[in-house]
Structures are given as structure tokens and as C-alpha cells.
Amino acid sequence: MGLKSKNISVLISDGEHPLLTQVVYCLSKSSNIRVYVVSKNDKVPMKHSRYIHKFFHVPEFENSEKWFNHLDGIIEKNDIDIVMPISEDGILFLLDHKNSWDNFNKTTILTSSEYYKKGINKAELAQHMKTFDIPCPSTYILKNGTIVDGDVKSLSFPCIVKPASGISGEGIHIFKEPSELKDFVLTTSKTYVIQEFINGYDIDCSVLCKDGQIIANTIQKGSEYENRRFAPPIGIGFLYNEDLLDVVKKLMRSLQWSGLAHIDLRFDSDTNTFKVIEINGRFWGSVDASMLVGVNFADLYIRVSLGESVEQINYKTKTYLSLKGLVKHIKRAPLKVFNFSFLKNQTPLFFSIKDPLPVILRFINRTRVILAQRFSS
Known part of the structure; x- marks a missing residue:
């Protein structure tokens, strides 16, 4: 029996991540896939999605072993075929417990911990790409207020400075002059990458x-x-x-x-x-x-x-x-x-129309945040 005709039970292990919506909508197009979700946040709007068979709230415990015990119970009770993390934090968490979690063999295929961490860290990735001669911007690493990789005097301006780890364009700066970059370097202790601006x-x-x-x-x-x-x-x-x-x-x-x-x-x-x-x-x-x-x-x-x-x-x-x-x-x-x-x-409009409750709840949550900000200012 091929997988297209076999019913498959999929457990998303990090359902608190905002990308849950898009992932569940994609899985809804496969009639033989039944979606289960574990989330550390019980207030996720997608909890009420018609496309999720069961939603489990498993809070974040101080002892990760306790969290995995809950996960194992869900896997056994619901005959889960495969566990799929959808976020970088979710993937890293499972990779870090690869040798101690008995059900790791049920996860979707993953990159080795060494290469995965290297790939998602902008500073380490830049060094890796230099080694393998993969086209990338001229890059310098900033750690603890010191540029540790390369002579920044050869850097052309404008330049882009971004956190070594980050998403959605957060924490990115553009500096047009060397003096602006120098002022920034003196005020930060975090790890950043400094890259040439590419036309x-x-x-x-x-x-x-x-x-x-x-x-x-x-x-x-x-x-x-x-x-x-x-x-x-x-x-x-x-x-x-x-x-x-x-x-x-x-x-x-x-x-x-x-x-x-x-x-x-x-x-x-x-x-x-x-x-x-x-x-x-x-x-x-x-x-x-x-x-x-x-x-x-x-x-x-x-x-x-x-x-x-x-x-x-x-x-x-x-x-x-x-x-x-x-x-x-x-x-x-x-x-x-x-x-x-x-x-x-x-567009995703028809998905939203077919699964309206999460959309309504997200709208209510955003409205509350906006009103709270207005009345607090």
C-alpha cells in the first residue's frame, strides 16, 4: 500500500509557532493525513482549526524529560506515525535530545546538529561559505564589540549589520559612513555580521x-x-x-x-x-x-x-x-x-473562509493589543 492511500498521523511538536497556520493549511490538502498538534501555548488561535484533529497543551517544564514523557504518551495513545517540528527552536530542541529521547526515530528527516547550527547562524554560515567557495557577500564578524574576522578597513559603504541569529528582518541596521558603524560597535556586546551592501x-x-x-x-x-x-x-x-x-x-x-x-x-x-x-x-x-x-x-x-x-x-x-x-x-x-x-x-483567502475561527481569534487578539497600546500611551 502506497503512502498516498495509507492514513498517516502527524504530530507537530512546536505548535506555538506562528507558522502553524500555513503548515496546517498545506497538510489539509492531503486527505490521508491526520494532524495532531502539541503546543506550549494554550491560547494559540489554530487550536480551534477544523483541520487539526487533536490539540494538546504541554507546558514548558524546567525538566525537559518531563516534557518528553508527555510527548511519548501522546505518540503512543494516538498511534503517531511521524513527529514534525516546524520552527528552528523546535528542531534544535529535538536535535539536542537526539541521544536521550527514545522516539527520535519518529521525527522527520533532519540535518545533523553540527551542520544545522552552522547553517542557521549567519556568522558561522559566512565562514562556511568562504571555505567552500560559495558566492556570498563580503562578511565580517562582530563579537563583544570587536571585529574578529577580517580587516574592516576594506569594507565598502553602505554596509548592513544584522544579528547572527534572528528572523523577519529584526535588528538590522544600514550604515552609510564608517563613523556610524564605529559608534554602533562601541555600544553592543552581541554577535553580529557586517556585510557589504549589494546592488x-x-x-x-x-x-x-x-x-x-x-x-x-x-x-x-x-x-x-x-x-x-x-x-x-x-x-x-x-x-x-x-x-x-x-x-x-x-x-x-x-x-x-x-x-x-x-x-x-x-x-x-x-x-x-x-x-x-x-x-x-x-x-x-x-x-x-x-x-x-x-x-x-x-x-x-x-x-x-x-x-x-x-x-x-x-x-x-x-x-x-x-x-x-x-x-x-x-x-x-x-x-x-x-x-x-x-x-x-x-491567495490564502479561501483557506481563511473555510477555517474562519482562527482568523476571527487572531483579529480579536490584534485588536486587543492595538487598543492596549493606544490607551497606555
Whole structure:
């Protein structure tokens, strides 16, 4: 019996992560997958999703062994076939307990702890890419107020400074003059990477790998953005580019990567090359967009982890808008609201309509936060 006809029970082990929504929506497209969720946060709106079979609140204990005992009980009682972490913290937590947790063999395929930690840390990744001659920006490491890797005098300006670990563009600075960078260096004790600013544009590649080989991928470029600088795009366009894919193949092979990753790159218009900026070693915000163009990474990840062979998938080259992107787009072109094919196939709107309760709860939570901020100021 093939996996497509066999019922599969999947347990998401870090359901407190915001990406739970997109992952569950992707899994809902697979009729033979039953979704279970463990979360350290009992107030997650997706707890009330019609696509989640059972939701378990397991708080964070001082002793991790107690948490794993609860997880083992859930796995045994519900005949769980596979455990799938969706965030970097969730993956790191399981990797750190690989040798002490008896059910680790039930997890989805994961990169080794050494290479995973190296891949998601911008400073360590930059050094790794230098070693393997993988195209990347000129990078310097800042630790405890001291630049420890390279002569910063050769750095061109403007430059970008970002935390060695971080997400969603948080903590990123652009400095136009050496004096600005010097002032910043004197005021921080955290680890940062300092990189040259590359003239060009951002572009991403999402992959599913096994032992360093890419099994499935999509390439996407931002087409619509919020006003907040360095924020993820709210509209993307899918495309093919073999030169970019060759760079990513070399990167994933060098890290012997297994599992999912979302690689941020930048096209250097001065050298006509693609340069790797960072790796997000987890699910990503537009994973549901990849599903709509033909590559359901969540479903594929489970099937590959359970031993199924997967053929290369060709995806559609079309645009996608998040809900924020859709609102912004409709303000410019109101008649788009009547294009039902577009709304169904190129936005997450129909998922939200079919599963309204989590959307309503998120709206209520955001409204409470906004009102609290206004009345406290």
C-alpha cells in the first residue's frame, strides 16, 4: 500500500509557532493525513482549526524529560506515525535530545546538529561559505564589540549589520559612513555580521533535501512589500533560474542538508551573480504559496521522511498575494475582488473562509493589543 492511500498521523511538536497556520493549511490538502498538534501555548488561535484533529497543551517544564514523557504518551495513545517540528527552536530542541529521547526515530528527516547550527547562524554560515567557495557577500564578524574576522578597513559603504541569529528582518541596521558603524560597535556586546551592501534585488529559494540532495524546490521573488524595511514580502512571483539553483545545490550539498530550508539570496547586478545571504532552516511564511503553485512541501516532507521516493515537481510560474498583500492590491484595483479564480488559486483567502475561527481569534487578539497600546500611551 502506497503512502498516498495509507492514513498517516502527524504530530507537530512546536505548535506555538506562528507558522502553524500555513503548515496546517498545506497538510489539509492531503486527505490521508491526520494532524495532531502539541503546543506550549494554550491560547494559540489554530487550536480551534477544523483541520487539526487533536490539540494538546504541554507546558514548558524546567525538566525537559518531563516534557518528553508527555510527548511519548501522546505518540503512543494516538498511534503517531511521524513527529514534525516546524520552527528552528523546535528542531534544535529535538536535535539536542537526539541521544536521550527514545522516539527520535519518529521525527522527520533532519540535518545533523553540527551542520544545522552552522547553517542557521549567519556568522558561522559566512565562514562556511568562504571555505567552500560559495558566492556570498563580503562578511565580517562582530563579537563583544570587536571585529574578529577580517580587516574592516576594506569594507565598502553602505554596509548592513544584522544579528547572527534572528528572523523577519529584526535588528538590522544600514550604515552609510564608517563613523556610524564605529559608534554602533562601541555600544553592543552581541554577535553580529557586517556585510557589504549589494546592488541588486532579493530572491529566495525554498528546498526539501535529503543527505544534501535537493528533492523539491521553488524559486520566488518579492513583488509587493509592506512599508516596514526588511520585512518579508506580502506578494511574490514564482520563476525558474538554473544559475541560482546551482548555487543553492552547492550550498545544501556542502552542509549535507536533510529537511526543509528557505534560502535568502541577493542578485548582484554589478557581477551578475547570485549570492547567499542566509538560511532559514524551517518552514517559511509563503509555504502555502508554494503549495498553490504545485509544490506541497509539508506533504512531501512527510512522505520523504517515511521513505517514499518523490519525482521532481514542476511548479507554475505565477504570482501570489498574502492576505495583507491582497488588501493592498484591492485598494488599487477593487474589481479584483470579483476574480474568484485569482482569489482561490493565488491567495490564502479561501483557506481563511473555510477555517474562519482562527482568523476571527487572531483579529480579536490584534485588536486587543492595538487598543492596549493606544490607551497606555
